[in-house]
Each structure stands twice: as structure tokens, then as C-alpha cells.
Amino acid sequence: MNMRAEKIKYRDFVSIFLRTLLLQGVWNFKGMISAGIAFALVPAAKRVSASREEWAGILKRHLGFFNAHPYFASFAIGALARLEENLAIDKTGDTAQIERFKIALIGPLGALGDSYFWAVIKPASILAGSAGVLLFSKLEYQLASAALMLILYNVPHLYIRISGLWKGYQSGYNTYKLLKIENYARVKSAYQIVGAVMLGMVIVLIICKNGGSDFRGVLVFGLAAAGSAFLRSKGVYMQLAVLFSVGLAAVIGLV
Amino acid sequence: MDLFLLSLAGGLIALDTTAVLQGLISQPLISGIILGWLTGNIALGLHMGLLLQLLWLNQLPVGAAKIPEGNLASIIAVIVTIRLDVFFGNSQNILILLVILYALFISWLGMSITTFIRNGNGRLLNFVLRTLKKDHIHIISGVHSGSILMQFILHTAVIFTAVLIGQRVIHEILLVLPAGWNNIARYIELGVIGSGVGLTLALYKDKKDMLFLLLGAALGLLFIFVM
Numbered sequence: 180m181n182m183r184a185e186k187i188k189y190r191d192f193v194s195i196f197l198r199t200l201l202l203q204g205v206w207n208f209k210g211m212i213s214a215g216i217a218f219a220l221v222p223a224a225k226r227v228s229a230s231r232e233e234w235a236g237i238l239k240r241h242l243g244f245f246n247a248h249p250y251f252a253s254f255a256i257g258a259l260a261r262l263e264e265n266l267a268i269d270k271t272g273d274t275a276q277i278e279r280f281k282i283a284l285i286g287p288l289g290a291l292g293d294s295y296f297w298a299v300i301k302p303a304s305i306l307a308g309s310a311g312v313l314l315f316s317k318l319e320y321q322l323a324s325a326a327l328m329l330i331l332y333n334v335p336h337l338y339i340r341i342s343g344l345w346k347g348y349q350s351g352y353n354t355y356k357l358l359k360i361e362n363y364a365r366v367k368s369a370y371q372i373v374g375a376v377m378l379g380m381v382i383v384l385i386i387c388k389n390g391g392s393d394f395r396g397v398l399v400f401g402l403a404a405a406g407s408a409f410l411r412s413k414g415v416y417m418q419l420a421v422l423f424s425v426g427l428a429a430v431i432g433l434v
Numbered sequence: 435m436d437l438f439l440l441s442l443a444g445g446l447i448a449l450d451t452t453a454v455l456q457g458l459i460s461q462p463l464i465s466g467i468i469l470g471w472l473t474g475n476i477a478l479g480l481h482m483g484l485l486l487q488l489l490w491l492n493q494l495p496v497g498a499a500k501i502p503e504g505n506l507a508s509i510i511a512v513i514v515t516i517r518l519d520v521f522f523g524n525s526q527n528i529l530i531l532l533v534i535l536y537a538l539f540i541s542w543l544g545m546s547i548t549t550f551i552r553n554g555n556g557r558l559l560n561f562v563l564r565t566l567k568k569d570h571i572h573i574i575s576g577v578h579s580g581s582i583l584m585q586f587i588l589h590t591a592v593i594f595t596a597v598l599i600g601q602r603v604i605h606e607i608l609l610v611l612p613a614g615w616n617n618i619a620r621y622i623e624l625g626v627i628g629s630g631v632g633l634t635l636a637l638y639k640d641k642k643d644m645l646f647l648l649l650g651a652a653l654g655l656l657f658i659f660v661m
């Protein structure tokens with residue numbers, strides 16, 4: 180940290196972090212996660228405000244519109260806490276500049292978070308847990324696999340929430356420099372590989388364990404997988420793809 | 435365990451989907467284990483969780499996208515299965531088939547529930563904006579907690595009602611279906627999990643992914659031979 184007067188205390192960060200866990204509690208179409216941002220900023224806004232009116236004014240400004248991936252939003256919350264603090268201490272910047280900065284963060288935070296967590300880390304963690312459950316027959320090991328799934332996911336999840344808050348606060352307007360895809364490429368690539376390997380394992384384990392001795396079972400699995408993949412690629416609702424597979428299983432069961 | 439208490443547990447778990455933490459606790463595999471443990475049948479809860487897990491995996495909750503509520507549907511499906519398995523354990527294939535169909539319907543219905551919650555939250559935001567003009571700062575935290583509490587109550591009520599309806603309807607259907615139908619439905623699990631795998635493949639369609647998929651398949655075979 181550089182040498183500067185700081186109003187926001189460590190305990191405020193703990194409070195802000197806990198509040199970020201409820202970030203999407205009031206998710207709505209009008210402001211999206213803006214209510215969550217204001218809710219998370221309550222301790223910081225209180226600390227930097229000289230009066231109740233000022234405190235309310237800060238929160239009101241952050242209720243307009245904001246959207247981001249819920250974990251990566253911590254970068255924005257940390258940065259906003261810093262900028263509001265700067266504004267209160269030495270009048271650096273102005274509210275219009277803060278608003279423009281916030282709007283500029285929406286794209287990078289959403290794109291990065293969605294592609295990092297929803298499209299890669301979440302499926303990879305779940306597939307790893309599922310492969311473990313399929314691999315072991317002892318309940319204890321299956322439960323351990325499910326626990327592994329939670330660890331694989333929540334380590335990067337909580338890391339991003341905590342480090343995002345802290346790094347965002349340290350960087351202020353420079354937060355955008357942290358939000359480069361290259362900074363996250365290595366972990367993302369590793370999880371993508373884990374996901375693909377685990378999906379391959381899941382396929383083989385299901386075939387060997389459930390349909391290995393029954394050709395028709397393997398046929399149902401293969402046709403259901405191929406049919407669902409094809410239907411989904413054509414933009415068909417997932418419910419219809421599953422209905423197709425259920426129907427297919429019943430028809431082959433009838434033969 | 436009493437259905438009301440189970441619904442309360444389900445309501446708490448469902449909060450993890452969007453409103454609180456989002457740490458995968460509401461994913462079918464984990465919620466299946468928790469609900470299985472609460473009902474004294476972890477094995478069946480885990481089995482159902484695994485079966486349902488991959489179905490909704492490629493539905494990405496990006497921005498304001500409306501996606502099927504797979505987590506809520508899975509909670510309901512696991513409770514219905516465990517409660518009916520006591521009576522229809524010998525017809526588990528057809529029971530699972532009917533529960534999967536019911537879960538698909540609930541996941542579709544769940545989209546409307548999510549929209550209802552989001553619209554309600556929009557009204558709450560307007561209320562906060564009006565109240566903040568009078569400098570009532572604590573309204574932000576109050577409304578946030580209130581909204582999460584309302585979502586918990588709504589999810590609990592939906593789970594309680596959907597389990598009661600699903601259990602009753604599936605129970606009646608199973609009573610009138612001939613025993614032979616269970617044999618017809620013997621491939622249902624392979625069909626459902628195959629569908630889940632097919633839908634998940636959409637996330638791994640690059641050439642590089644295919645290579646690692648094959649590596650995973652080889653590793654799977656190795657494990658089968660070794661274990």
C-alpha cells in the first residue's frame with residue numbers, strides 16, 4: 180500500500196466481503212446487480228461520509244445500473260470503495276468520472292467472469308466430482324469426490340472474490356489493467372483440460388459400469404448423447420433433447 | 435423427515451443458486467447428498483443427483499438470460515424419488531422416468547418463478563430509491579435481507595407444493611401402470627445420463643478438447659481394469 184490517508188478499515192473489508200456473498204439478493208431487470216453493489220458498499224460509504232446525507236448520496240449514485248459476473252464484481256466494489264474514499268479525502272476525481280469508470284467495467288467484468296467461471300471452472304469441477312462418484316463404489320469415496328468438486332470450484336471462486344476486492348481497492352481507476360484475459364489464461368486452460376478429461380472418463384465409466392454387458396444399453400447411451408448434442412446444436416430446448424432421450428430409452432426398452 | 439422441514443432445507447439450498455454465495459451447494463450432486471442424508475437415504479439422493487447433474491450443466495446464467503431452473507427441479511425430484519421409493523422400490527426404473535419428466539416440467543416452470551422474483555426485486559429497487567431520498571440509509575440492508583427471506587419462503591413453498599403434487603400424481607400413475615412397464619423403462623438412466631453427456635459436449639467441441647476427451651476415456655478404461 181502507498182502512504183496515504185485511509186479512512187476504510189480492515190474490518191470494513193470483512194464486512195464488504197461478507198456482503199458480496201449476497202450480491203445478487205435483489206437481482207432485477209432494471210438495475211441488475213446495482214442494489215447488491217450499493218449493499219456491499221454500505222460500510223465503505225459510511226466510513227468516508229461526513230454526514231448522513233453524504234452517505235445516502237453515495238449509495239444513491241450506485242443504485243442506477245450495474246451488471247457484472249457476481250464474483251468478478253468484487254474488483255468493481257474494491258475500486259469504487261477506493262474512488263469514493265479519494266473523493267472524500269482529497270477530492271480526487273468527481274462523481275461523473277466514477278460513474279463513467281463503473282460503466283466501463285461492465286463489459287470486461289461480465290465477459291471475463293462468464294467465460295472463466297460459468298463456461299469453464301463450473302463444468303470442470305462438476306465433471307470431476309461426477310467422475311469420482313462414478314469411479315468409486317464405496318459411499319465414503321463418492322462423498323469425498325463430491326467434496327473435491329466443491330473444493331475445485333470454491334478455491335478460485337473465493338480467491339477471486341477476496342483478491343478482487345483487495346486488488347480493486349489498491350488499483351482504483353487502474354483496475355481495468357487487472358482484467359486482462361491473459362492474467363487468467365493459465366488457470367482457465369488447466370480447468371478446460373480437467374473438464375475435457377473428466378467428461379471422457381465419465382463417458383467410459385458409464386458405458387462400462389451400466390451398459391458394458393448389454394449392447395442395447397450402450398446403444399441407448401450413445402444415441403441419447405449424439406441426439407441431444409445434435410438437437411442442442413440446432414438450438415432446440417434442452418427439455419426436448421432430454422424428452423427425445425427418454426423416449427428413445429423407452430422404445431429400445433420395448434423392443 | 436417431515437416434508438415441511440425437508441422443504442425448508444430445500445429452500446435454503448435453493449438460495450445458493452443466485453441470491454446467496456453461489457458455491458455449487460445447490461447443484462444436484464450436492465443437494466442430492468444433503469437431502470439424501472436428511473431423509474436417511476444418501477445413496478439414492480446421490481444417485482439421483484448424479485443422474486440429474488449433467489442435464490442443466492450447459493445452461494449458462496449469463497446476464498439476464500432466462501434458463502431452466504435445474505437446481506430447484508432437482509431438489510424436488512430427489513425428495514419425490516426418495517419418498518416414493520419406499521413404496522415403489524421394485525419399480526424404480528419407471529419411478530425415475532416419471533420423476534425425470536416431472537423435473538423437466540418444474541425446471542421450465544422455474545423460469546417463470548425466477549422472472550417473478552426478478553420483477554418483485556425491481557419493485558423493491560424502486561422502493562429503495564424513493565426511501566433513500568429521505569436519507570433512510572438502512573433501507574438498503576433491510577430490503578436486501580427482506581428479498582432474500584422472501585425468496586427463501588417462495589422456494590420453500592414451491593418445493594413443498596411441487597413435492598406434494600408430484601408425489602400424488604406419480605403415486606397414482608404407478609398404481610395403474612402394469613408391472614411390465616418397469617422393464618420397458620430399464621434403459622431410462624442410460625438415456626438420461628447420455629442426454630446430459632450430449633448436452634455437456636457443447637462445452638468441449640474444440641479439437642484440443644477432443645484430444646483430452648480421448649485421454650480421459652483412456653484413463654477411465656485404465657481405472658476400470660486396475661480397480
